[in-house]
Amino acid sequence: MLSVVDELETFGFRVNVSKSFWTGKFRESCGREFYDGHDVSIVKVRDELPTQRQDASEVISAVSLRNQFYRTGLWQSARWLDTYLEKLLKFFPNVSTTSSLLGRHSFLGYQFQRLDAYTHSPITKGYSVSAKPPPDYLEGDGALLKCLSPKTPIHPLHLLQKEDLVTVVDDPVVDTEHLERTGRPKRVSIKLGWNSPF
8 A cells, every 4th residue: 555655645646644544444535434344434513502593603513513413323412402403593494405494404304384486396484594705806807817817816907918819928917916805704694584495
């Protein structure tokens, strides 16, 4: 196995030997742990439990934790979190794993309360995650270049136009504000409404 590590490092990859296992029955792959072919992964508690519904990120984390407990067969832990979350959330329905609603995943399927008046598809009342991304001020040529360029983003002033051809200056100056916006929202909230349970 060390020969594989050597070859990978020859091509520029870095193998963390202290976290790699190739002797014995233990294996780790893509965030899951296996022993002798059996999944022995643990469920990790990543956040504190919420004390009020307004603690949106903690509520989202607790719902995710509950569903991980359920999927791994930790039924009593999932049931305890059901009781805890039902005190915080007025609506906590059974939903499919693909639903945008915060709800319980169940092997028994999802529940719904009525049909949508326009699409006639099932809908149920529950909380959805609402996240407003920060404003993105980049637009026009600069946005197009940032999107398509494999190199460092180029300031729009460094373009030369000649007869409908756009030529990029060989030594572009980096736009100092090109990393002003990050992709993730600064805060999230949860909103009550009607949505699909699947």
